Amino acid sequence: MDVILEAAAQVFDREGLRATTNRVAERAGVSIGSLYQYFPDKQAVLHALAERHIRETDARLRVLFARLRAECPPFEQTTREVLELVVEAHRGRPGLHRLMHRLAPRSVTELDAIDEFEDRVAAEIAFHLRRCERGGDDTERLARTVVHAVDAHLHRVMVRDEMSVDTLRELVERLIAEP
Template sequence: MEFILEAAAQLFDRDGLAATTNHIAERAGVSIGTVYQYFPNKQALLYALALRHVEATRARLTVVLAELRSREPPFADTMAVLATEVAALHHDRPRLHALMHRHAPRVPAGLAVLGALTDRLIAEVAHHLRRCGRGDADATVTAATLVHALDAQLHHVLLDRSDQVDRLVTLALAITDAERPD
């Protein structure tokens, strides 16, 4: 099944929604029946790719977040590490990432997985805001603003930009500075 997903990833990144299950089967070197045995349509393929991406992101960020907790760098450095890691997870195949973000089916199980990852990131960013004295009265709200703003930048503005990490860190610091009392 993984080879079908890889073929789908390659073709979605190259052709966008014009990729067909027939093309995916051909690229994977299997019959269309084999593709349909696992995936009833290309939306199911896109959904499976999105779940695979979220799981890879969760696994990588689990390691990075543990490292940040152990090192406790300054907040700007913390955001630079997070931005670098998240950008790296989105840099490869930018067209596929945009397609998954905009067109992968939104089903309860997938939304729960994505929501859990988002909640974890918000909690971790809130922890680092508090640790670095940058959290306002409610660091969780600032963290949520930050996580969702960076997510929007990654998925709508900066997917194929080489300078995205610096822009993400600048945005993160601007948001946290705006939330600090004078």
């Protein structure tokens, strides 16, 4: 299944919605029947890719957040490290990320899981805002705003405009450096 998903990631990134299950099977070096054993259609493949992306990003963020809580670096470094990880998770395959963000079908259960993921990230950001005496009386709302602003930027600006990682890093540096 991992071989199929990797092939699908490559095909979706390159071909967008023109991608077909036949092209994915061909790229993976498996028969179309083998692909259909795991996925009934290309939407299911795209859906599995989106789930994998969220799962992998969540795992990496949990490790980072645990380290940041233990080390308590300055706010600027904390922000930089979180943003670097999130940018890195979206760095490659802009075509695939665009499709996953906009088109991957989601059930109510999956939307709830995404909400829980975003809530965990916002809670961590709020923790570091409070730890560094930033955010004032409305820290939770500010943290949630930051999470959603970064999400929108990654999925609607960086990915759509195929912004380079270096350009995004420059913008992050300006955001962190300005009072």
